[in-house]
Amino acid sequence: MIDKDVIIIGGGAAGFFAAINIAELNPKLNIVILERGKEVLTKVRVSGGGRCNVTHAEFIPQELVNNYPRGDKELLGPFHQFMTGDTIDWFEKRGVELKIEEDGRIFPVTDSSQTIIDCFLSAAKKNGVEVLLNQAVKAIEKDDSCYKIETNQGSFSTKKILIATGSNPKIWKLLENFGHTISQPVPSLFTFNIKDERINDIPGVVASNVEVKVLDTDLWSEGPLLITHWGMSAPAILKLSAFGALELAKRDYKFQIEVNFIRIPFDDCLDILKGLKQHLAKKIVYKLAQFDLPKRLWQKLVLASGMNEDTRWADLNKEQLENLANQLTSAVFNVEGKSTFKEEFVTAGGVHLKEVNFKTFESKINKNMYFAGEVLNIDAITGGFNFQNAWTGAYIAAQNISS
Structure with a gap:
């Protein structure tokens, strides 16, 4: 039995951040990270397309929490x-310069996740944090004031334990044995699979500002929409997938969405189209995209409205005008499944939030058991928010574990 002051289960973002902060606050403590895989920080490596989206440029707590469907x-x-400013400061003090992009996402100036990984590995080594790989946790038991952890490679004991295993069903099962409730895990960030003539053959086209509703629900979102080989993606869709994670899972990812491509009401759109019929009478509808829509998307919606490639504005009848207004403002698409968004494996579900003290991130049920990151039932939309949750929880837990 190997005895340690602090054992952290999980060698990901939250686990390393906690370990480094504990070690810096109390250098006397003997700290070990147990990682089940053959390498650490794998999610950090692939995040943000390999650039590591460290956090997001939102500096007001009340605004920042709006990006968390669960945990706000x-x-x-x-x-x-x-929060964000503290994260930037933390990394810059350790030699990692960050930059804010136009959409608010924050990356290392190197545009490489390896920079963040190197920072963590270097800080862990400098502060004497031990990292053990291929340590799959089989059992956790409590004996008096001590936690005993059995892995596939040996046994450990500790007075203080931090669980930072992300969405790991096996660990959730062990935590249930400790009296914790686990909210049923379902996928959160995902794209919509749609087969439809109106978006076939135009992957890569972006409608810059749309409104999307899930029919028969209160779910809606706005923002850019990207047409892909499989259907639809980008923020407008990803926000819906995060905030609608539980509802869309119930529907087995088969539902209908209504897209307003121009964010103008039907009646206003129809009036504009009637004006265009007068002003552009001799022009061909198909050839001149309107409402700042990408040309290829405009052409698909025109054909879906019952016109051909040669129809002139002057020749449009009432039905065709109404059809076009409908396609532009309330196009309905059938969603038939989901796909993972890049390598963003985010799950809604985890340890029930009522069972955690958020002043310390300690379990209310088990003394000296702490949590950080996605092991909790907290998740966010894309853009660096899931990492910010990891940094915040790990930092606050570290403050308490080190004392």
Whole structure:
């Protein structure tokens, strides 16, 4: 039995951030990270297309929490203790310069996740944090004031334990044995699979500002929409997938969406089209894209409205005008499944939030058991928000574990 002061289960973003902060705050502590895989920080490596989207340029806690479909209320207090500005400061003090992109995402200036990985590995080594690989946890038991952890390679004991295993069903099962409730895990960030003549053959086309609703629900979102080989993606869709994670899972990812490509009401759109019929009478509808829509998308919607490639504006009848207004403002698409968004494996589900003290990130049920990251039932939309949750939880847990 190997005895340690602190054992961290999970060698990902939250686990390393916690370990480094604990070690810096209390150098006397003997800290070990147990990682089940053959390498650490794998999710950090692939995040942001290999650039590592460290956090997001939102500096007001009340605004930041709006990006978390689950965990928004619980994170408000913690974000007053450690959030975006603190994250930037933390990395820059350790030699990692960050940059803010136009959409608010924050990356290392090197545009390489390896920079973040090197920072963590270097800080862990410098502070004497031990990292053990291929340590799959088989059992966790509590004996008096001590936690005993059995892995496929040996046994460990510790007074303080931090669970930072992300969406790991086996660990969730072990936590249930400790009296914790696990909210049923379902995928969160995903794209919509759609086969439809109107978007076939135009992958890569972006409608820059759309509104999307899931029919028969209150779910809606806005933002850019990307047409892909499989259907639709980009922020407008990803926000819907995150905030609708539970509802869309119930529907087995088969549902209908309504897209307003121009974010103008039907009646207003129809009036504009009637004006265009007068002003562009001799022009061919198919050839001149309107409403700042990409040309290829405009052409698909024109054909779907019952016109051909030679129809002139002057020749449009009432039905065709109404059809076009419908396609532009309330086009309905059948979603038939989902796909993972890049390598963003995000899950809604995890340890029930009522069972955690968010002033310390300690279990309310088990003393000296702490949590950080996606092991909790907290998830966010894409853009660096999931990492910010990891940094905040790990930092606050570290403050308490080190004391």
